[in-house]
Amino acid sequence: MSNPIKKIMVYIDGTEQSVTAAQYAICLASSSGAELIAHYVINTRAAEDLLKARIFLKDEQVEYEHDMEADAERYLNYVNELAMKKGLSIIKKRSKGNVHKEIVDAVNEDEIDLLVIGELSRIRSRRDELYDETERAMRTVPCSVLVVKDEERVWEMYESLT
């Protein structure tokens, strides 16, 4: 049977959990030969909502969007460096908008076989307002999803990758 996983996408959002997910995805892509795409979504939708709710000033919205652009560049470059250290090349992907929708769209457009995400909150709120965007993406993408846990173990796995 040929490798069923040809394209992996890892979602990066600037959290430590997403960096751990990237390390795991690098290990997975390296061992499977799958193509790896690192995707960062600049959450302009939330910034717009905060402006409408008057939590943000217009200047603040613009400033945060610039900051998020810079974060996207920095974190994608960092993941790229992690991959290059292990002799792997990745595709960096950046988009803007509503996070879970952008992830779903990217999974469909790029025909992703596996979405890799960082560990979700261990606290399960019953309040709908407290579902985070990554959790929403996990529930709505059409492909299989791998939730990466155990930062130390993943780090050891990444470090031992030759």
Add this chain to the structure above:
Amino acid sequence: MALIDLVVEKIVKIPLESKDKPDVLRELVQILKDAGEIDDFDAVLKAVQDREDKQSTGLQDSIAVPHCKTTVVSSLKLAIGIAPQGIDFDSIDGKPSKLFFLLLASPDLSGPHVEALAEIAKLAGSKAFCKALVNADNAREVVELMKGE
């Protein structure tokens, strides 16, 4: 880190003792100091006050969401203060604020910061939920309400 992960009893104070806006900001920052979440009280307070000076974060329906970016924290920090009696916070509807969410973040965590603020904004949209928070008896009840327990 999801907003819900930040909600623990030690970052919740009910009732707040302050009577005016400057004191509320100090009291909210003090919650984080007492909880061991920040070291530099003065730097955080100045950053929060500087943002408030641009425009009050007192919203409608008795909610206020003071927030700022600051290099003196390395992760998201949340404090929740509840003043059932209401405190003048220069809110946009002119009414006293009762429910305060203070959110701080490092400048390199703009994405998680924006998402956490958006979650607070969604919570603030539920009048019944906000009323339940204001009527809570203690910090534990606030935490239970937030987690939907």
